[in-house]
Each structure stands twice: as C-alpha cells, then as structure tokens.
Amino acid sequence: MKIKSLHIKHNILLAPMAGITDLSCRLLMRPFGIGLAFTEMVSANGLVLGGDATKGLLASEPADRPLGIQLFGENPVTLAEACRQVETQGELIDLNIGCPVKKVVRSGAGSALMQTPKRVAQILAAMRRATTLPLTVKIRSGWDSSSINFLEIAHIAEQEGVDAITLHPRTRSQGFSGKADWSHIGELKRRATIPVIGSGDIFDAEDAQRMLKETGCDAVMIGRGCYGNPWLAKNILALQQGASALTPSVDDRREVALRHIAIFLRYNSERKTVLDMRKHLCWYAKGLAGAAQFRVHINQASSIDEMRSLILHFFQHAAMATTEDP
Ligand SMILES: Cc1cc2nc3c(=O)[nH]c(=O)nc-3n(C[C@H](O)[C@H](O)[C@H](O)COP(=O)(O)O)c2cc1C
Known part of the structure; x- marks a missing residue:
C-alpha cells in the first residue's frame, strides 16, 4: 500500500489510542505485522507551548517506523506550526477529527470539527502548506445520527490535498457504543479518490477479512482488538496469505x-x-x-x-x- 510517497509493507495499521499505543506498545506490536502505527493523539497547542508531557508523546526510535504523528487542535495557525515542529519525527501527519472526549470537543477540536466543515478546510489548507509529509485525516461518520456528513468532510479533505482518510463509522454521540456501520466505509471507498482506511470493531482476523471484502477499503486499522492480542495482526496476515489464524498458547x-x-x-x-x-x-x-x-x-x-x-x-x-x- 502507498500513501503519497510512503510505502507501507502491510495494509494493517495500528490505531492511535490515547493511553494505550505509546512507544513501548508500538514496539511490541510491530513485529507481528503492523504496516504503520500512530502516536497517541498529540495536542498542537501543547506542542507549540512547549509542554514536556506533550513532547514526550513523540518519543520514537528506528524500530518504531514508519510512524504517523496524530495531531489534534482547532486553530489552523497552531496546527501548521505543530506540523513544522514534528516534520522530522515521523513519516506522516494525521489530523484527529474523531475524538469524542468532552474536554477536546469543548475546545472545538476532535469530533467537534465534524460540525465545522469550513474550519476543517482552513486547517487542512494550513497543514498542507506547512508540510511535505503525507497528510491524512481520521474522521467519524458525523456528529450524531441526524448529521451524518463523512462524505462532505472527506470531499473537503481531498480538495485540500489530503493523501488518505481513515473512517471510524460511529457518530460522536455514539462514542464507542453500538456497532460501527461499515457500510459508511464502503460508501466512502466508492466515492474517494484517495486511499480509505477502515476502523472499527475488528476483533479477530475474520473481521478484518470481512471489512476488506465488504467495503473494498485499502487498509484496516486495528484498535481495541489488540488488547492483550498482538497476534491479531499476524493472524490477519495469515488469512490474507491463505493460511489459518493461530490461537496463541x-x-x-x-x-x-x-x-x-x-x-x-x-x-x-x-x-x-x-x-x-x-x-x-x-x-x-x-x-x-x-x-x-x-x-x-x-x-x-x-x-x-x-x-x-x-x-x-x-x-x-x-x-x-x-x-x-x-
Ligand atoms: C482507549 C482509546 C483511545 C483512543 N484514542 C484515540 C486517539 O488518540 N486518536 C484517535 O484518532 N482515535 C482514538 N481512539 C479511536 C481508535 O483509534 C479507533 O478508531 C476506535 O477505537 C475504533 O476501532 P476499534 O473498534 O478497532 O477499537 C481511541 C480508542 C480507544 C478505545
């Protein structure tokens, strides 16, 4: 798989998960077949203000590559500055447009951006100008069931020069409840001109196979399914290669x-x-x-x-x- 100039060996991505996918978790997971991993979400404001805790989230090393750096924020100027600061610390930059956490949403960042398409356009234009790295976005289906607008946000992202898009097809109101609506991933894949990465409810290798087949997405992103189970990536690869999934002893x-x-x-x-x-x-x-x-x-x-x-x-x-x- 390719995202702009970045070659990714396997189309299995490790989801950014705050409090979980730190450097040690990524290093543990990578040998099992992760093609691309992301930092936990990193505050653009925190970076620009020079916070040590925020900078700590960027810790990486050669075995932890390729690495996507996920930023969150609401201000185009700050996000552009954050892009410049992290350019040498990863191979890709991702904008978080999905975080449902109250504190983040109240500031206008994360999934709150699903409600402000014009702001998304301004932010992405500024980030695009600030970095030559592949730029991606991670979005939800919409704010709530009456405002499903992932296609609109994805279209804006394409127009602003974004190189790939990840969809976690739940609304902000759903949080992590209910089921991820994979039909949205299929719909996005049919419309999009850039690679589409599907996220949501992949708990075993068969789930990943099904998502790839049902939606046509270019890659799967695994999240909670990795809890205690780094073998998930290996088993997805095994199924892709016609072998069977193995249960760890x-x-x-x-x-x-x-x-x-x-x-x-x-x-x-x-x-x-x-x-x-x-x-x-x-x-x-x-x-x-x-x-x-x-x-x-x-x-x-x-x-x-x-x-x-x-x-x-x-x-x-x-x-x-x-x-x-x-
Ligand atoms: C504990 C936790 C932390 C998360 N942190 C982030 C984050 O920092 N950035 C982000 O884009 N998504 C975050 N997510 C969402 C995941 O990346 C993923 O899209 C979501 O969990 C759905 O995939 P899954 O069903 O495979 O877990 C988080 C999810 C969980 C459970």
Missing part, C-alpha cells in the same frame, strides 16, 4: 507479557511501569483459568519483581488448567 502469552514489561521499563520508571502495565497484563490473562484472581493480585502489585512472579505463577497454572481441562 499460554506460553506465548506469558512470553509477550514479560516482553511488554521489559520494553515499557526501558522508557519509564518502575512506578509508572507497575501502574501502566496493569491493564495490559489483565488483558493478556483474559479468558484463562484463574484470570479474575490474577487481576486482583496484579492490581495490588507494587513492584516489577512482584508482577513478574505473579505472571510466572499465573501462566504456569493456567497452562496446567488448559492441559487438564481443554
């Missing part, structure tokens, strides 16, 4: 859980690692015998050593339970 899960901790610890303090890894470790354990109790213990763990021994103990017993009681 308990040993695979233990190994990835330990690797995730080790990668996270490279960039973060022990305290932050203990707190941030909790959710990931609970996801790795999901569905295995004793997972509920493991969750309680992992959420009380206060050191990495403690976490590691809980993991070793839990997965060893889960493996025995699986063998005895398939």
Whole structure:
C-alpha cells in the first residue's frame, strides 16, 4: 500500500489510542505485522507551548517506523506550526477529527470539527502548506445520527490535498457504543479518490477479512482488538496469505507479557511501569483459568519483581488448567 510517497509493507495499521499505543506498545506490536502505527493523539497547542508531557508523546526510535504523528487542535495557525515542529519525527501527519472526549470537543477540536466543515478546510489548507509529509485525516461518520456528513468532510479533505482518510463509522454521540456501520466505509471507498482506511470493531482476523471484502477499503486499522492480542495482526496476515489464524498458547502469552514489561521499563520508571502495565497484563490473562484472581493480585502489585512472579505463577497454572481441562 502507498500513501503519497510512503510505502507501507502491510495494509494493517495500528490505531492511535490515547493511553494505550505509546512507544513501548508500538514496539511490541510491530513485529507481528503492523504496516504503520500512530502516536497517541498529540495536542498542537501543547506542542507549540512547549509542554514536556506533550513532547514526550513523540518519543520514537528506528524500530518504531514508519510512524504517523496524530495531531489534534482547532486553530489552523497552531496546527501548521505543530506540523513544522514534528516534520522530522515521523513519516506522516494525521489530523484527529474523531475524538469524542468532552474536554477536546469543548475546545472545538476532535469530533467537534465534524460540525465545522469550513474550519476543517482552513486547517487542512494550513497543514498542507506547512508540510511535505503525507497528510491524512481520521474522521467519524458525523456528529450524531441526524448529521451524518463523512462524505462532505472527506470531499473537503481531498480538495485540500489530503493523501488518505481513515473512517471510524460511529457518530460522536455514539462514542464507542453500538456497532460501527461499515457500510459508511464502503460508501466512502466508492466515492474517494484517495486511499480509505477502515476502523472499527475488528476483533479477530475474520473481521478484518470481512471489512476488506465488504467495503473494498485499502487498509484496516486495528484498535481495541489488540488488547492483550498482538497476534491479531499476524493472524490477519495469515488469512490474507491463505493460511489459518493461530490461537496463541499460554506460553506465548506469558512470553509477550514479560516482553511488554521489559520494553515499557526501558522508557519509564518502575512506578509508572507497575501502574501502566496493569491493564495490559489483565488483558493478556483474559479468558484463562484463574484470570479474575490474577487481576486482583496484579492490581495490588507494587513492584516489577512482584508482577513478574505473579505472571510466572499465573501462566504456569493456567497452562496446567488448559492441559487438564481443554
Ligand atoms: C482507549 C482509546 C483511545 C483512543 N484514542 C484515540 C486517539 O488518540 N486518536 C484517535 O484518532 N482515535 C482514538 N481512539 C479511536 C481508535 O483509534 C479507533 O478508531 C476506535 O477505537 C475504533 O476501532 P476499534 O473498534 O478497532 O477499537 C481511541 C480508542 C480507544 C478505545
């Protein structure tokens, strides 16, 4: 797949997910077959004001490429300046037009932009002038069910020189409830002259195959389906190549859980690692015998050593339970 000048090896993209897809998560996921990953959403205002926390979201390294930098904001001048600042730190810039979070929407950014098409045009024109990198947008279907306007926003994006468009076909009012309406992705693909990336409700490899087939989209973006399951990308690739999807063994899960901790610890303090890894470790354990109790213990763990021994103990017993009681 190609987005402007950028060649992407696999048409499986890792969704930007605030609080989840940090550098360590991306590094863990990439070897499984991710063609392009994105930073968590980065505030253009925060960047221009020079905030350290905001800049920290841009952390990357050679193994974490190609990388899309996702910006959010509402001001064309600020977003253009942010583009100039990040130009050397990734291979692509994406504008967030989908975030439903109240604080973001109140400022006129994220999915609030679905309601202000003229502002979208001004912003994209300014960003386009500011960068030669491939420029993409990530949008929702509309603000609510009575204002479905993804085709209008996509048309504006094309006119302003955007190189690809991602659609998460839910409205802002839906948040993450209900089902993503993939028919919108199909409709967009039929109208668009630039690559279309489909996002929403891909939880297994068959879902990805179905989205590609039903909508004709050029690539799929995987989000929550990766929780505790980096094998999702590998399985999508396997199906594409005519092989079958594989279920990771308990040993695979233990190994990835330990690797995730080790990668996270490279960039973060022990305290932050203990707190941030909790959710990931609970996801790795999901569905295995004793997972509920493991969750309680992992959420009380206060050191990495403690976490590691809980993991070793839990997965060893889960493996025995699986063998005895398939
Ligand atoms: C915890 C979380 C954080 C997210 N953060 C972002 C974000 O920073 N930028 C963005 O464009 N979308 C964000 N999203 C939306 C996802 O990128 C994706 O479009 C959405 O979750 C639908 O895909 P899925 O059903 O595969 O999860 C986020 C979603 C979740 C669940």
